[in-house]
Amino acid sequence: MSNAVLLDNVKHHDLRVIGGHGQSFGDSVNEIPVFATEFAELQRDYPLYFREAEGGGFQAFALLGLDKDENLFLADGQWQARHVPAMSQRGPFLIGMRDDGPMLMVDLDHPRLSRSEGEPVFLPHGGNAPALERHMRALRTIHQGVEINAAMFAALQAEGLIAPVEIAIRLDDTTEYKMPGLFSISQEALSSLSGEALERLNRAGFLSLAFQVVASMGNMARIIELKNRKRAGV
Incomplete structure (x- = not known):
């Protein structure tokens, strides 16, 4: 249960944030919500796909593992990828x-918070410490991404680019993973877009995002590699 309060540099002057990644910080998940504002970085490491959101529309996700509560990018207390999704970076x-307008909150019950270990949240004179600035950058990515996501999905749907996708991953003769309820960019529809549609999407900044989602599926081979290494105990 979150215990979120307004962050205050007087009341919380001695707060510290513990770094690293692991199950104790809630990082052991097999998928994580992501945002259009980080697609360019994410598509280099993770398969990206969409799920239908409650209340309509879609939410984008990055695949981290195949089994429940499995993050194949965690090792030795670190996240082994070039980009850590903003939802994890926000701490x-x-x-x-x-x-x-928006205000900065802190969950006082979060396992990353401490009064005795980790990096300080505030400088001695009360300004933001580097750790807080890093987390705030992730929050900006999320905040801006929420606004962009709605417009992006509306535009992609209007051009007929979002379609159901079946993902079935076979590791051997007896082990197969099927992922139901997923959507992605239809490569066939994307390649068939008219010049006018391409111009509309490009002008809105959504065409490159569509190509990034398509390119990201090449990372499925990396997921399979990491899973097989885990199974082999490597």
């Missing part, structure tokens, strides 16, 4: 909304 911080 114990989150954005709250009020009439005069």
